[in-house]
Amino acid sequence: MGKAKKMIDELIEKKAQSNSFQVNNIKMKLMFKGIIPDDITDDTPDTEELISKIEGVAEQFEVNLTTNK
Protein backbone atom coordinates (compact mmCIF):
# COMPACT_ATOMS: atom_id res chain seq x y z
CA MET A 1 0.00 0.00 0.00
CA GLY A 2 1.05 3.59 -0.55
CA LYS A 3 2.42 3.28 -4.07
CA ALA A 4 -0.79 4.51 -5.76
CA LYS A 5 -0.87 7.48 -3.40
CA LYS A 6 2.73 8.38 -4.20
CA MET A 7 2.09 8.01 -7.92
CA ILE A 8 -1.02 10.19 -7.91
CA ASP A 9 0.74 12.87 -5.83
CA GLU A 10 3.68 12.90 -8.23
CA LEU A 11 1.37 13.00 -11.23
CA ILE A 12 -0.53 16.01 -9.89
CA GLU A 13 2.61 17.84 -8.82
CA LYS A 14 4.35 17.38 -12.17
CA LYS A 15 1.29 18.23 -14.28
CA ALA A 16 0.54 21.32 -12.17
CA GLN A 17 4.14 22.52 -12.71
CA SER A 18 4.36 24.04 -9.22
CA ASN A 19 1.28 26.19 -9.84
CA SER A 20 -0.85 25.63 -6.75
CA PHE A 21 -3.96 27.02 -8.47
CA GLN A 22 -3.60 24.28 -11.08
CA VAL A 23 -3.70 21.49 -8.50
CA ASN A 24 -7.48 21.58 -8.24
CA ASN A 25 -7.84 21.76 -12.02
CA ILE A 26 -5.70 18.66 -12.39
CA LYS A 27 -7.73 16.88 -9.73
CA MET A 28 -10.92 17.75 -11.64
CA LYS A 29 -9.40 16.43 -14.87
CA LEU A 30 -8.61 13.20 -13.06
CA MET A 31 -12.18 12.97 -11.79
CA PHE A 32 -13.51 13.21 -15.32
CA LYS A 33 -11.16 10.37 -16.22
CA GLY A 34 -12.66 8.26 -13.43
CA ILE A 35 -9.94 8.69 -10.79
CA ILE A 36 -10.90 10.44 -7.55
CA PRO A 37 -7.51 11.62 -6.27
CA ASP A 38 -8.75 12.68 -2.83
CA ASP A 39 -10.04 9.12 -2.28
CA ILE A 40 -6.55 7.67 -2.81
CA THR A 41 -4.73 7.50 0.52
CA ASP A 42 -1.72 5.68 1.95
CA ASP A 43 -4.14 2.89 2.88
CA THR A 44 -5.51 2.47 -0.64
CA PRO A 45 -4.62 -1.00 -1.98
CA ASP A 46 -2.19 -0.83 -4.91
CA THR A 47 -4.35 -2.86 -7.25
CA GLU A 48 -3.08 -3.59 -10.72
CA GLU A 49 -6.13 -1.83 -12.14
CA LEU A 50 -5.50 1.42 -10.22
CA ILE A 51 -1.77 1.48 -10.92
CA SER A 52 -2.42 0.85 -14.59
CA LYS A 53 -5.04 3.62 -14.68
CA ILE A 54 -2.62 6.13 -13.15
CA GLU A 55 0.13 5.08 -15.56
CA GLY A 56 -2.28 5.55 -18.46
CA VAL A 57 -3.15 9.07 -17.38
CA ALA A 58 0.53 9.91 -16.88
CA GLU A 59 1.11 8.89 -20.49
CA GLN A 60 -1.79 11.06 -21.67
CA PHE A 61 -0.44 14.01 -19.66
CA GLU A 62 3.08 13.28 -20.98
CA VAL A 63 4.31 13.15 -17.41
CA ASN A 64 7.20 10.84 -16.54
CA LEU A 65 6.53 9.13 -13.20
CA THR A 66 9.54 8.05 -11.18
CA THR A 67 7.54 6.46 -8.34
CA ASN A 68 6.82 3.32 -10.32
CA LYS A 69 10.31 2.83 -11.70
Added chain:
Amino acid sequence: MKVKTAYSKKDTIKDSIEDIKQQIGDFDTRLLLFFASPSLDPEKISAEMQNGFTGVPTMGCSSSGEIVTGKMLDQSVVAMAFGAEIIEDCKIEVVNNLNSDNNQIDTAFDSFGKYFGTSTHDLSPDHYLGMVLIDGLSLQEEAVNDRIGDLTNVTFVGGSAGDDLAFNKTYVYANGATYMDAAALVLIKSRAKFDFLKTQSFEATDKNVVVTKADEAQRKVYEINNKPATQAYAELVGVPEEKVADSFFSHPVGLVFQDDFFVRSPQRTDGEGIYFYCSIKEDMKLKLLNSGNILEYTRDSLNQKKNEMGEISAIVNFNCILRTLELKDKNQTEGYGDIFKSVPTVGFSTYGESYIGHINQTSTMVLFQ
Protein backbone atom coordinates in the same frame (compact mmCIF):
# COMPACT_ATOMS: atom_id res chain seq x y z
CA MET B 1 -12.61 50.45 -25.31
CA LYS B 2 -11.67 46.81 -24.86
CA VAL B 3 -14.55 45.21 -26.75
CA LYS B 4 -17.59 46.14 -28.79
CA THR B 5 -20.75 44.07 -28.95
CA ALA B 6 -23.45 44.01 -31.57
CA TYR B 7 -26.59 42.12 -32.48
CA SER B 8 -28.99 41.96 -35.36
CA LYS B 9 -32.41 40.50 -35.96
CA LYS B 10 -32.52 41.27 -39.67
CA ASP B 11 -33.98 38.57 -41.91
CA THR B 12 -31.07 38.09 -44.29
CA ILE B 13 -27.41 37.34 -43.73
CA LYS B 14 -26.39 40.34 -45.84
CA ASP B 15 -28.51 42.77 -43.82
CA SER B 16 -27.52 41.14 -40.51
CA ILE B 17 -23.81 41.45 -41.19
CA GLU B 18 -24.17 45.00 -42.46
CA ASP B 19 -26.02 45.78 -39.23
CA ILE B 20 -23.28 44.15 -37.12
CA LYS B 21 -20.55 45.97 -39.04
CA GLN B 22 -22.26 49.31 -38.54
CA GLN B 23 -22.52 48.74 -34.77
CA ILE B 24 -18.90 47.61 -34.44
CA GLY B 25 -17.87 50.61 -36.54
CA ASP B 26 -14.27 51.72 -36.86
CA PHE B 27 -12.82 49.46 -34.18
CA ASP B 28 -9.43 47.74 -34.24
CA THR B 29 -10.85 44.20 -34.01
CA ARG B 30 -8.31 41.50 -33.18
CA LEU B 31 -10.84 38.67 -32.85
CA LEU B 32 -14.52 38.46 -33.74
CA LEU B 33 -16.67 35.94 -31.92
CA PHE B 34 -20.24 35.41 -33.15
CA PHE B 35 -23.22 33.18 -32.46
CA ALA B 36 -26.11 32.88 -34.90
CA SER B 37 -29.49 31.25 -35.10
CA PRO B 38 -29.53 28.56 -37.82
CA SER B 39 -32.37 30.55 -39.36
CA LEU B 40 -29.46 32.44 -40.96
CA ASP B 41 -28.12 29.89 -43.44
CA PRO B 42 -25.24 28.11 -41.64
CA GLU B 43 -23.63 27.20 -44.95
CA LYS B 44 -23.22 30.88 -45.80
CA ILE B 45 -23.00 32.98 -42.65
CA SER B 46 -19.41 32.14 -41.79
CA ALA B 47 -18.07 33.15 -45.20
CA GLU B 48 -20.17 36.29 -45.22
CA MET B 49 -19.05 37.26 -41.72
CA GLN B 50 -15.43 36.81 -42.78
CA ASN B 51 -16.05 38.95 -45.87
CA GLY B 52 -17.44 41.62 -43.60
CA PHE B 53 -14.36 41.53 -41.35
CA THR B 54 -11.50 40.99 -43.77
CA GLY B 55 -8.22 40.03 -42.11
CA VAL B 56 -9.80 39.50 -38.71
CA PRO B 57 -9.83 36.01 -37.14
CA THR B 58 -13.49 35.02 -36.84
CA MET B 59 -15.00 32.14 -34.91
CA GLY B 60 -18.55 31.19 -33.98
CA CYS B 61 -21.27 28.59 -34.07
CA SER B 62 -24.96 28.00 -34.59
CA SER B 63 -27.07 28.51 -31.49
CA SER B 64 -30.40 27.89 -29.80
CA GLY B 65 -30.92 31.44 -28.62
CA GLU B 66 -28.42 34.24 -28.31
CA ILE B 67 -27.21 36.50 -25.51
CA VAL B 68 -25.93 40.06 -25.82
CA THR B 69 -25.46 42.85 -23.31
CA GLY B 70 -28.72 43.04 -21.32
CA LYS B 71 -30.73 40.77 -23.60
CA MET B 72 -31.65 37.17 -24.34
CA LEU B 73 -32.62 36.88 -27.99
CA ASP B 74 -33.96 34.38 -30.50
CA GLN B 75 -33.50 34.19 -34.26
CA SER B 76 -30.64 36.64 -34.18
CA VAL B 77 -26.90 36.96 -34.60
CA VAL B 78 -24.74 38.40 -31.81
CA ALA B 79 -21.07 39.34 -31.97
CA MET B 80 -18.23 40.56 -29.83
CA ALA B 81 -15.23 42.34 -31.32
CA PHE B 82 -12.17 42.06 -29.09
CA GLY B 83 -9.66 44.87 -29.30
CA ALA B 84 -5.93 45.07 -28.74
CA GLU B 85 -6.34 45.93 -25.04
CA ILE B 86 -7.45 42.32 -24.55
CA ILE B 87 -5.99 40.33 -27.41
CA GLU B 88 -2.21 40.46 -27.61
CA ASP B 89 -2.37 37.58 -30.07
CA CYS B 90 -4.66 34.69 -30.93
CA LYS B 91 -4.79 31.64 -33.15
CA ILE B 92 -7.79 29.66 -34.34
CA GLU B 93 -7.61 25.95 -35.12
CA VAL B 94 -10.29 23.54 -36.30
CA VAL B 95 -10.44 19.87 -35.41
CA ASN B 96 -12.36 17.93 -38.04
CA ASN B 97 -13.80 14.41 -38.05
CA LEU B 98 -14.46 14.25 -34.33
CA ASN B 99 -16.12 10.88 -34.77
CA SER B 100 -13.06 9.42 -36.40
CA ASP B 101 -10.35 7.70 -34.36
CA ASN B 102 -7.93 9.83 -36.31
CA ASN B 103 -9.16 13.26 -35.31
CA GLN B 104 -6.54 15.97 -35.17
CA ILE B 105 -6.67 17.49 -31.69
CA ASP B 106 -2.99 16.83 -31.11
CA THR B 107 -2.16 18.39 -34.48
CA ALA B 108 -4.14 21.50 -33.57
CA PHE B 109 -2.20 21.83 -30.32
CA ASP B 110 1.10 21.27 -32.10
CA SER B 111 0.12 24.15 -34.35
CA PHE B 112 -0.73 26.33 -31.33
CA GLY B 113 2.65 25.48 -29.84
CA LYS B 114 4.52 26.38 -33.02
CA TYR B 115 2.58 29.62 -33.43
CA PHE B 116 3.25 30.82 -29.88
CA GLY B 117 6.76 29.39 -29.75
CA THR B 118 6.16 27.21 -26.69
CA SER B 119 4.69 23.76 -26.24
CA THR B 120 1.07 24.04 -25.06
CA HIS B 121 2.12 21.93 -22.05
CA ASP B 122 4.25 24.87 -20.90
CA LEU B 123 2.05 27.86 -21.79
CA SER B 124 1.16 29.92 -18.74
CA PRO B 125 -2.50 29.54 -17.74
CA ASP B 126 -2.23 33.01 -16.20
CA HIS B 127 -1.56 34.69 -19.55
CA TYR B 128 -3.31 32.41 -22.02
CA LEU B 129 -6.89 31.20 -22.23
CA GLY B 130 -8.85 29.22 -24.76
CA MET B 131 -12.38 28.96 -26.04
CA VAL B 132 -13.82 25.89 -27.73
CA LEU B 133 -17.01 25.50 -29.76
CA ILE B 134 -18.06 21.94 -30.58
CA ASP B 135 -20.67 20.41 -32.89
CA GLY B 136 -23.47 19.95 -30.37
CA LEU B 137 -24.70 16.70 -31.88
CA SER B 138 -21.31 15.01 -32.23
CA LEU B 139 -21.39 13.28 -28.82
CA GLN B 140 -17.66 13.99 -28.74
CA GLU B 141 -17.51 16.83 -26.22
CA GLU B 142 -16.16 14.60 -23.45
CA ALA B 143 -13.32 13.33 -25.65
CA VAL B 144 -12.45 16.82 -26.89
CA ASN B 145 -12.34 18.36 -23.41
CA ASP B 146 -10.45 15.40 -22.02
CA ARG B 147 -7.72 15.64 -24.65
CA ILE B 148 -7.47 19.42 -24.32
CA GLY B 149 -6.85 18.91 -20.62
CA ASP B 150 -4.12 16.40 -21.40
CA LEU B 151 -2.32 18.75 -23.76
CA THR B 152 -2.31 21.96 -21.76
CA ASN B 153 -2.94 23.59 -18.40
CA VAL B 154 -4.43 26.60 -20.17
CA THR B 155 -8.13 26.73 -19.34
CA PHE B 156 -10.47 26.28 -22.28
CA VAL B 157 -14.15 27.08 -21.82
CA GLY B 158 -16.92 27.01 -24.36
CA GLY B 159 -20.11 25.44 -25.52
CA SER B 160 -21.75 22.98 -27.83
CA ALA B 161 -23.40 24.47 -30.90
CA GLY B 162 -27.20 24.46 -31.05
CA ASP B 163 -29.85 24.54 -33.75
CA ASP B 164 -32.92 26.21 -32.23
CA LEU B 165 -33.88 22.89 -30.59
CA ALA B 166 -34.32 21.04 -33.89
CA PHE B 167 -31.56 18.57 -32.87
CA ASN B 168 -30.84 18.02 -36.52
CA LYS B 169 -27.58 19.73 -37.54
CA THR B 170 -25.27 22.03 -35.60
CA TYR B 171 -22.35 23.97 -37.02
CA VAL B 172 -19.11 25.59 -35.95
CA TYR B 173 -17.56 28.46 -37.86
CA ALA B 174 -13.93 29.48 -38.22
CA ASN B 175 -12.21 32.03 -40.44
CA GLY B 176 -14.98 32.01 -43.03
CA ALA B 177 -15.55 28.24 -43.23
CA THR B 178 -18.42 26.12 -41.89
CA TYR B 179 -17.90 22.75 -40.24
CA MET B 180 -19.88 19.83 -38.84
CA ASP B 181 -18.52 16.98 -36.69
CA ALA B 182 -15.83 19.46 -35.73
CA ALA B 183 -14.56 21.70 -32.97
CA ALA B 184 -13.26 25.24 -33.39
CA LEU B 185 -10.70 26.39 -30.86
CA VAL B 186 -9.11 29.75 -30.25
CA LEU B 187 -6.04 30.16 -28.07
CA ILE B 188 -5.65 33.72 -26.82
CA LYS B 189 -2.63 35.45 -25.38
CA SER B 190 -4.38 38.03 -23.25
CA ARG B 191 -3.21 41.50 -22.27
CA ALA B 192 -6.09 41.82 -19.83
CA LYS B 193 -6.50 39.79 -16.67
CA PHE B 194 -9.23 37.20 -16.95
CA ASP B 195 -11.13 34.74 -14.86
CA PHE B 196 -13.79 32.08 -15.31
CA LEU B 197 -17.17 31.57 -13.72
CA LYS B 198 -19.16 28.36 -13.71
CA THR B 199 -22.48 28.90 -12.03
CA GLN B 200 -25.44 26.59 -11.60
CA SER B 201 -28.62 26.93 -9.60
CA PHE B 202 -28.44 23.72 -7.61
CA GLU B 203 -27.58 22.45 -4.20
CA ALA B 204 -26.24 18.99 -3.52
CA THR B 205 -28.43 16.72 -1.39
CA ASP B 206 -26.97 13.97 0.80
CA LYS B 207 -28.39 11.31 -1.54
CA ASN B 208 -25.65 9.27 -3.19
CA VAL B 209 -25.92 8.20 -6.80
CA VAL B 210 -23.48 5.56 -7.97
CA VAL B 211 -23.74 4.58 -11.62
CA THR B 212 -23.29 0.81 -11.65
CA LYS B 213 -23.95 0.08 -15.34
CA ALA B 214 -23.61 2.51 -18.22
CA ASP B 215 -22.83 2.89 -21.90
CA GLU B 216 -20.48 5.82 -21.70
CA ALA B 217 -20.25 6.49 -25.44
CA GLN B 218 -24.03 6.63 -25.83
CA ARG B 219 -24.43 8.59 -22.57
CA LYS B 220 -26.94 5.99 -21.34
CA VAL B 221 -27.16 4.84 -17.74
CA TYR B 222 -28.69 1.39 -17.21
CA GLU B 223 -28.25 0.99 -13.47
CA ILE B 224 -27.94 3.32 -10.50
CA ASN B 225 -27.05 1.94 -7.06
CA ASN B 226 -27.34 -1.60 -8.55
CA LYS B 227 -30.99 -1.07 -9.49
CA PRO B 228 -32.60 -0.29 -12.84
CA ALA B 229 -31.89 3.41 -13.45
CA THR B 230 -35.50 4.65 -13.58
CA GLN B 231 -36.43 2.74 -10.41
CA ALA B 232 -33.42 3.99 -8.47
CA TYR B 233 -33.86 7.56 -9.66
CA ALA B 234 -37.58 7.53 -8.75
CA GLU B 235 -36.73 6.27 -5.25
CA LEU B 236 -34.06 8.94 -4.80
CA VAL B 237 -36.35 11.80 -5.89
CA GLY B 238 -39.44 10.30 -4.21
CA VAL B 239 -41.74 10.14 -7.21
CA PRO B 240 -43.56 7.27 -8.96
CA GLU B 241 -41.31 5.55 -11.51
CA GLU B 242 -43.62 6.38 -14.42
CA LYS B 243 -43.29 10.10 -13.63
CA VAL B 244 -39.54 10.13 -13.20
CA ALA B 245 -38.87 12.21 -16.32
CA ASP B 246 -40.88 15.12 -14.84
CA SER B 247 -38.11 15.55 -12.26
CA PHE B 248 -35.17 15.61 -14.66
CA PHE B 249 -35.00 19.43 -14.95
CA SER B 250 -35.13 20.06 -11.22
CA HIS B 251 -33.10 17.07 -10.02
CA PRO B 252 -30.04 16.38 -12.13
CA VAL B 253 -27.03 14.72 -10.55
CA GLY B 254 -23.65 16.23 -9.79
CA LEU B 255 -20.06 15.04 -9.74
CA VAL B 256 -18.96 16.59 -6.48
CA PHE B 257 -15.55 18.16 -6.10
CA GLN B 258 -14.85 19.87 -2.76
CA ASP B 259 -17.54 22.61 -2.49
CA ASP B 260 -18.37 22.54 -6.19
CA PHE B 261 -20.00 20.06 -8.52
CA PHE B 262 -20.29 19.32 -12.22
CA VAL B 263 -23.90 18.83 -13.30
CA ARG B 264 -24.90 15.82 -15.40
CA SER B 265 -28.49 16.25 -16.65
CA PRO B 266 -30.85 13.38 -17.42
CA GLN B 267 -32.45 13.76 -20.84
CA ARG B 268 -35.04 11.00 -21.29
CA THR B 269 -35.95 7.50 -20.26
CA ASP B 270 -35.49 4.49 -22.52
CA GLY B 271 -37.04 1.41 -20.96
CA GLU B 272 -35.50 1.21 -17.51
CA GLY B 273 -32.46 3.18 -18.64
CA ILE B 274 -31.88 6.94 -18.67
CA TYR B 275 -30.09 8.92 -21.37
CA PHE B 276 -28.07 11.88 -20.09
CA TYR B 277 -26.83 15.02 -21.84
CA CYS B 278 -23.28 14.01 -20.99
CA SER B 279 -21.59 10.74 -20.27
CA ILE B 280 -21.21 9.20 -16.84
CA LYS B 281 -18.59 6.58 -16.14
CA GLU B 282 -19.41 3.36 -14.33
CA ASP B 283 -18.61 3.57 -10.61
CA MET B 284 -18.73 7.35 -10.75
CA LYS B 285 -20.01 8.68 -7.42
CA LEU B 286 -22.52 11.50 -7.72
CA LYS B 287 -25.04 13.36 -5.59
CA LEU B 288 -28.67 14.08 -6.35
CA LEU B 289 -29.17 17.84 -6.78
CA ASN B 290 -32.05 20.14 -5.86
CA SER B 291 -32.82 23.13 -8.06
CA GLY B 292 -32.89 26.74 -6.93
CA ASN B 293 -33.47 30.14 -8.50
CA ILE B 294 -31.36 30.72 -11.63
CA LEU B 295 -31.56 34.51 -11.39
CA GLU B 296 -30.45 34.63 -7.76
CA TYR B 297 -27.60 32.16 -8.19
CA THR B 298 -26.33 33.85 -11.35
CA ARG B 299 -26.55 37.38 -9.90
CA ASP B 300 -24.84 36.37 -6.66
CA SER B 301 -22.04 34.47 -8.43
CA LEU B 302 -21.38 37.33 -10.83
CA ASN B 303 -21.39 39.92 -8.04
CA GLN B 304 -18.87 37.82 -6.14
CA LYS B 305 -16.61 37.73 -9.20
CA LYS B 306 -17.03 41.50 -9.67
CA ASN B 307 -15.87 42.01 -6.09
CA GLU B 308 -12.88 39.74 -6.64
CA MET B 309 -11.87 41.25 -9.98
CA GLY B 310 -12.72 44.88 -9.22
CA GLU B 311 -13.87 45.57 -12.75
CA ILE B 312 -15.23 43.38 -15.55
CA SER B 313 -15.00 44.82 -19.03
CA ALA B 314 -16.34 41.88 -21.06
CA ILE B 315 -18.16 38.58 -20.60
CA VAL B 316 -18.56 35.62 -22.91
CA ASN B 317 -21.44 33.53 -21.58
CA PHE B 318 -22.11 29.90 -22.51
CA ASN B 319 -25.56 29.28 -21.05
CA CYS B 320 -27.15 25.85 -21.13
CA ILE B 321 -30.30 25.52 -23.25
CA LEU B 322 -31.99 23.77 -20.30
CA ARG B 323 -31.52 26.93 -18.24
CA THR B 324 -32.87 29.02 -21.12
CA LEU B 325 -35.95 26.78 -21.33
CA GLU B 326 -36.51 27.14 -17.59
CA LEU B 327 -36.06 30.92 -17.81
CA LYS B 328 -38.59 31.05 -20.64
CA ASP B 329 -40.99 28.83 -18.76
CA LYS B 330 -40.83 31.20 -15.79
CA ASN B 331 -40.86 34.40 -17.90
CA GLN B 332 -37.43 35.29 -16.54
CA THR B 333 -35.44 35.86 -19.74
CA GLU B 334 -35.64 39.62 -19.29
CA GLY B 335 -34.42 39.28 -15.72
CA TYR B 336 -31.53 37.10 -16.83
CA GLY B 337 -30.56 39.60 -19.52
CA ASP B 338 -30.70 42.40 -16.93
CA ILE B 339 -27.96 40.70 -14.89
CA PHE B 340 -25.58 41.40 -17.78
CA LYS B 341 -26.79 44.88 -18.76
CA SER B 342 -23.85 46.79 -17.28
CA VAL B 343 -21.07 44.72 -18.87
CA PRO B 344 -20.50 44.13 -22.60
CA THR B 345 -21.62 40.54 -23.02
CA VAL B 346 -22.03 38.01 -25.78
CA GLY B 347 -23.11 34.40 -25.58
CA PHE B 348 -25.55 31.74 -26.62
CA SER B 349 -27.78 28.94 -25.39
CA THR B 350 -25.70 25.80 -25.72
CA TYR B 351 -26.22 22.07 -26.00
CA GLY B 352 -23.67 21.70 -23.19
CA GLU B 353 -20.82 23.69 -21.70
CA SER B 354 -17.11 23.03 -21.67
CA TYR B 355 -15.07 23.64 -18.54
CA ILE B 356 -12.44 21.03 -17.70
CA GLY B 357 -15.03 18.54 -18.95
CA HIS B 358 -18.40 18.50 -20.69
CA ILE B 359 -21.09 19.75 -18.32
CA ASN B 360 -24.78 20.66 -18.26
CA GLN B 361 -27.19 23.19 -16.77
CA THR B 362 -24.58 25.88 -16.07
CA SER B 363 -23.69 29.33 -17.21
CA THR B 364 -19.99 29.03 -17.90
CA MET B 365 -18.32 32.35 -18.56
CA VAL B 366 -15.06 34.01 -19.44
CA LEU B 367 -14.67 37.34 -17.67
CA PHE B 368 -12.11 39.90 -18.80
CA GLN B 369 -10.97 42.63 -16.43
